[in-house]
Amino acid sequence: MASKTLNLQLSCLQAISGIIDKALDLEQSLQDILRILAETLSMKRATITLVDRSTGKLVISVSQGLSAEEKRRGVYGLDEGVTGLIFQTASPYVVPDIREEPLFLDKTRSRKIERDRISFVGVPIILHGQAIGVLNVDRLFGDEVSYEEDVAFLTVVATLIAQFMSLNQKYEAKVQDLKRENVTLKFKLSQETRGLYIVGKSLAMQEVQRQIEKVAPTRATVLLLGESGTGKTLIGRIIHDLSERKDYPFIKVNCASIPENLLESELFGYEKGAFTGADQTKPGRFEDAHKGTLFLDEIGELPLGLQAKLLRVLQDREFERLGSNKTRQVDVRILAATNKDLATLAEEGSFRPDLYYRLNVFPLQAPPLRDRKEDIQSLLIHFLNKVSKEYARKLTFSTEALAILKEYDWPGNVREMENLVERLVILAENERIDADLIRPYLTMQSRDEGFEAGRDGGEGSPSLKSLEKSVIIDALRRSGGIQHKAARELGITPRQMGYRVKKFNLESLVAVQRVKNRF
DSSP: OOOHHHHHHHHHHHHHHGGGGTTTTHHHHHHHHHHHHHHHHHHOOOEEEEEEEOOOSEEEEESOOOOOOHHHHHHEEETTTHHHHHHTTTOOOOOHHHHHHHHOOOOOOSSOOOOOOOOEEEEEEEEETTEEEEEEEESSSOOOOOOOHHHHHHHHHHHHHHHHHEEEEEEEHHHHHHHHHHHHHHHHHHHHHHSSSSSSSHHHHHHHHHHHHHHSSSOOEEEEEOOTSOOHHHHHHHHTTSTTTTTTTTTETTTTTTTTTHHHHHEEEEEETTTOOOOOOEEHHHHHHTTTTTEEEEEGGGGHHHHHHHHHHHHHHHOOTTTTEEEEOOOOOOEEEEOOOOHHHHHHSSOOOOOOOOOOOEEEEEOOOOOOGGHHHHHHHHHHHHHHHHTTTOOOEOOHHHHHHHHHHOHHHHHHHHHHHHHHHHHSSSSSHHHHHHHHHHHHHHHHTTTTTTOSSSSSSSOOHHHHHHHHHHHHHTTTTTTTHHHHTTTTTHHHHHHHHHHOOOOOHHHHHHHHHHO
């Protein structure tokens, strides 16, 4: 009998060693190990229980002889029942008769109909000296074989399982390193093709780039935060382009621009006859984005009723079309954007806290232009080159115009800048955009944004008058009070400079600078 048992053990171990080439598919290889145990040793049930990183509990990862429902019920605290005891002590445990063992919880309820005595053996799965899981089986051999032999054999199997997991972890770590390198390279290419619209030299934008590189290769939901016009949609597009979903759709939905009564059907689709005018079946945007990315702009405007449906899709990846009872499943990555404080809205009750926490897995802040002043000149030149090419023109900014635009706070951010540059390209009558062409539009923008024209100092964005005065003063100081030099530096005529000196009452400044220049 001993030799027969030994032959079975050797046969089983040989078969397990034969699937080492499947180690990279961890779930399948573990399932094959349990199948081999069952086929070789007529084992009825076995489970491999591992720690779930998201919950911190022990859950059945793979099983043999259990239904899907029985497997789902197998969840244990780290110190709960026989499984928890084995994990905590990193030592085997034998239950001669599960009916007599109070620690045996039978959470799977897979043995309720058994009438005969059932013996149970569990051993820890140990990697690098620490328990990472538990291998549990109903007893393999009859009473003629000792429990010690059961434990010794299962310990060898658990060691092989640990090696499979170690190989898989090393492979996954290497894959993640390669993904990060790939994302970095693709990001550099993206910079070249997209210009400086998103990535500038400022520390603020370097941090945005760093976060994009980290989150793009993952499946994580991203919540893009920031003022209107800061480029949140383009950041979302770049995240999609750098992800594994890049070959699938990138679908954008503006939650504020679609009437509430139409938004649900837009997102989830509808069946023919679901409502008046639904004369045909139409898939929603979630189905359109299957395997790709769904970008939900202005998510703070989403009605409370739809927030519950969105939460369900985020949690379970399933929904029903309007007018249908059929549950549909989708594989969609959610990117959401808002210029509102969702945390405050959640506290006030106008946004579901559970949805907020679900969306806020990876918050990414898009900085306003006033916080990245060093990027403004590069962005202006980028937009000027882009728009000039579209209109078949070749234009440049005068030094004074560029200086004024660099000092402006751009309350409308990148979107305002792009629109203004296009307007200037259309209006420019020669090859240079001068300050005189810019002034009316910055003044109008300041007024539209609620700023006081001509205000010097105070809170908020500086006015056009204060910006222009500051530029003139700096030029005069650099030129030692010599007006024609300051004018040449700013790209204006000496006459125009003289007019500005009088306009801003800078005669005394000119005199002082000339005196200083003599010494």
